Amino acid sequence: MKSIVIHAAKDLRIEERETPEPREGQVQIAIAAGGICGSDLHYYNHGGFGPIRLKEPMILGHEVAGHITKLGDGVTGLHEGQLVAVSPSRPCGSCKYCREARYNQCLNMRFYGSAMPFPHIQGAFRQVLVAEAAQCAPADGLTPGEAAMAEPLAVCLHAVKGAGDLMGKRVLVTGCGPIGLLTILAARRSGAAEIVATDLSDFTLGMAAKNGADVTINVGEAPEQLATYEADKGHFDVLFECTGVAQALAGGIQALRPGGVIMQLGLGGDMTLPVQAMTAKELQLRGSFRFHEEFFTGVEMMQKGLINTKPLITQTVPLAEAETGFHLSSDRGKSMKVQIAF
């Protein structure tokens, strides 16, 4: 059973691991597709991010889907051969936050492919994965690639939910990588009346325009276009900040109307913010982190054709060329979501 293991920055290896067997309540899955995420890239390019660093080899990957090959005892509602999207989120179920149903804040979370804590939580870029049945969303009718989009889609659905009712709202999305694009899809599906998207890359802005943005602005080339939204204390009800860059957030703040909500998805360390301006306009800056039940919602939305993630999968590479996938994925001018076929 082959797996994709990161040993250190730029040291990515395809290694054999023992094929795991399912226990009670678990299923064995032949992984079919795995999407490369920004955090995977951070491990590959830099060996980690912020205080989170690799200390031992770790299987990467947390955006995966595959077909069930074996059912453990007591598993119902799933069957062999069935395509499932696998949620990488494994809260403990018994800490104080789990008991409050705030599962994404679990004190003992074991999220796939995560160098925090130590020993690291091994990931899901592997030919065979054993998962709890409860992690599996039946994905009948989807392609494995679409099913593997459930994870980043869930991140965006969680953020959209955190922003409250979007019906008729005016929305700004800063950053048009996969998270920005999926946020555009989710916001459009949630009733946003107007969506303006910004980025520094014409490639990603072009994709934003094709996937639901009403207006796109290259803030590197034409920052004055965003400034047109600043009149009378601003225009947008909600900003989905998907860059983690202070400059993007600050620009958005000027364009938000009083009482506006900033959903912060991008993770970017410390930022210097115009807190006085934010206070005077009574803005709300809300963090959004991972997801929980939105994973299953996302799969259902895709199955019903309510959200279409297919156009975002720009490249699929075979397992043997996984490293090529990591290179492609690092190039924001050529790729949106790169997936690996196992």
Next chain:
Amino acid sequence: MKSIVIHAAKDLRIEERETPEPREGQVQIAIAAGGICGSDLHYYNHGGFGPIRLKEPMILGHEVAGHITKLGDGVTGLHEGQLVAVSPSRPCGSCKYCREARYNQCLNMRFYGSAMPFPHIQGAFRQVLVAEAAQCAPADGLTPGEAAMAEPLAVCLHAVKGAGDLMGKRVLVTGCGPIGLLTILAARRSGAAEIVATDLSDFTLGMAAKNGADVTINVGEAPEQLATYEADKGHFDVLFECTGVAQALAGGIQALRPGGVIMQLGLGGDMTLPVQAMTAKELQLRGSFRFHEEFFTGVEMMQKGLINTKPLITQTVPLAEAETGFHLSSDRGKSMKVQIAF
């Protein structure tokens, strides 16, 4: 200038009235399309409803759109020849509820075609209407028929907004007349993951299925189908009650999960409700009445292709045959929305 005047139950006349001229801030509009609403039908069939009764002749109609023929002084942002949807809602702007921005609860509301108060508020089924510029939503790109759907659509957007965030929610709609259908469109657009619709007519249920309902149930013929949603204290997060019939509401209550929200749109006088069951499940019954800014939101959503009301317009009759339109509109087995072409 011809207008459609109700004198008493079943006494509908097409009468000449003087052509009005716009004053400062107003526009003159050649009405092109007018939709017949349930309240118009109540006046036509019964001379009123509940305590609200006709006491003098009244021009009917409040779902209208037309082309601007003249601009009063000081009007900007509109131009002659432009198609506009005209909001029938005219709050005073200065009572205590208007000052709280709760305009639909205005103490001095002058809503078109309303027998409350006295003298009645004359309606908009007329060839020429003068309205405040602020009532007019530019409807470029829409047909007059679609533009005239802005009013009932606004009613439903207001209800959807009142239900809070619908993303991923399970929704039940009882009653598949125009309000039920537009609610389905609005709920789908707002991210509902599952929509089940009930009615007694296969014609309207068929239209519900074509316009976004995942499942339709004829509760006259197969009430047991709704009962399948009652297990484990119920299934739905939100019920949009569009019938005003106690039985429909009571059935929905059994199928709602704990904490579920009932948006009551149907107006049906007193109702006997299972309040103890509602209390034990901690349900929320919320009234939804008319709309305000949702009128403009609805036009924008139609213009952007986010909500498509066209399939709901099943018949259009010429002004001379207006009464035929009222008959058609009363037959729930043959029509959804009937409009009059002026």
Next chain:
Amino acid sequence: MKSIVIHAAKDLRIEERETPEPREGQVQIAIAAGGICGSDLHYYNHGGFGPIRLKEPMILGHEVAGHITKLGDGVTGLHEGQLVAVSPSRPCGSCKYCREARYNQCLNMRFYGSAMPFPHIQGAFRQVLVAEAAQCAPADGLTPGEAAMAEPLAVCLHAVKGAGDLMGKRVLVTGCGPIGLLTILAARRSGAAEIVATDLSDFTLGMAAKNGADVTINVGEAPEQLATYEADKGHFDVLFECTGVAQALAGGIQALRPGGVIMQLGLGGDMTLPVQAMTAKELQLRGSFRFHEEFFTGVEMMQKGLINTKPLITQTVPLAEAETGFHLSSDRGKSMKVQIAF
């Protein structure tokens, strides 16, 4: 070990039961005080209420406090001799509602002294009770009588929480029994600016006036006083309905302002409601049922002197005279909360 057992309407017996021993995670408690609740009275006076009927003898009681006499293995944070208030709410922790942290809607709830389901859930009016440590709120500094008020207080805190932010709000409370009075205390503590209370008994209204109501109205004698709040579509932001009587609810509806919230605490079977008026004013009728974490909040609030329940305990009778307590408790003209000293 003596316990208070209801066999049928008016057939209340004090019976010996075996003294229970605590297992792992449990504590043994010498019950000191137990308050008689409306549901206890229903079993005593009528053998049940609505569809819930006694089918076998049942120990009554769910408002209790006492001193710990023994700790089971593994219990930390509690000690022998300590006064604790004991929550009667025992959700399963694993059904779908528990996993959503909606514990009061648990599908397998075992609430003390409850004839639903069968076999009945035996109650806590007993000299020795064994409870899970997690049910126990340390009540140091309180009297046993106060600590036994934690349960009905929790019911009211849950309702106040369900009403949302009360700061500066105008509140109507219909029904001034113990639940009405505790709601007044909780609403006052939560920042209500104005509290008007209604009842049919001058005794309970007098207690309401002494415990935080700004105005009291005997709606039997002077119903016109409530009508003064009906001008301009009504006055109150929130109605806490504590009677379960349709007439009280209907009167409150007239006095609620548009958008007002009705928290329904009283359980009164089916009710005929003016749904049309409720819809037109966009009122919200919300059920409130039991509580969860509010039990612990209530004890803390009493310990800090933020809520004072002592004046509501009007009589305390010894165990041998428990039946006298039930009689007293049934007389709304003489008693508020009657407790039994074990």
Next chain:
Amino acid sequence: MKSIVIHAAKDLRIEERETPEPREGQVQIAIAAGGICGSDLHYYNHGGFGPIRLKEPMILGHEVAGHITKLGDGVTGLHEGQLVAVSPSRPCGSCKYCREARYNQCLNMRFYGSAMPFPHIQGAFRQVLVAEAAQCAPADGLTPGEAAMAEPLAVCLHAVKGAGDLMGKRVLVTGCGPIGLLTILAARRSGAAEIVATDLSDFTLGMAAKNGADVTINVGEAPEQLATYEADKGHFDVLFECTGVAQALAGGIQALRPGGVIMQLGLGGDMTLPVQAMTAKELQLRGSFRFHEEFFTGVEMMQKGLINTKPLITQTVPLAEAETGFHLSSDRGKSMKVQIAF
């Protein structure tokens, strides 16, 4: 008629101005008490703050109360001799934010004693003030000093309201000047179960302890005490940040539990914030700016004895010694709220 005029930093003069007469809808008021606010101090000590600078002489003051000396035509509900608290907030009533009832964000706000815009908005530190009747809250039963506390109290009530329901919540207040203290009073009245307050001055912390804080921490001397609240991702539900100092905010962030709310009242320019940590814990940073209807709520709460601001008025100086008041007010080790008697 004497008034207190700031000409430049440290250049405060008591000057004669013409006595104004009330027009229709206005009242003339003999100001009795005026509280010195942080922004008054900024003008006095620094000639402004951030980008807001004095460009011409300006009468200071916006926390005032006095007795009505004359009624303009058409004024009802007020009478000569009556004590009123005067709201300094004068929104235009017709801009887009006013029409949304978001009055504190008015595009044309004329808030007393404000150097933005130019010409400056003259303030209310004057022996005779003419105000709109609608600005006046009858303050019968209060002292003029208490009535003059209505303005800073309104700021804090607005922030408490912005934090949502506080019943049973755990609250941290950073900064124990007048705004911090009034926030403690308001949070306690709104049902907060636990209040911890921090500051660098033992004098203000002592006042916090006397006015409702359960625990006080001098973060200059014992920062480790706040760190005890950081276990398991933090302890507090809400942080009221009243310093405008990044260090205070950052410390609070560590002590907030996941999903916690930061109400930012302190105005402190740009701040460098740990946005990644805020995002991972899904915190919400919400600005709170001025107030609107809370001004009237605050007066009512004081009149009913629900909030007691009297102990916060530490010094009152006569008009002739106004500058002494500004010195006293600048010394956080000796004064809380300093007022001027006119």
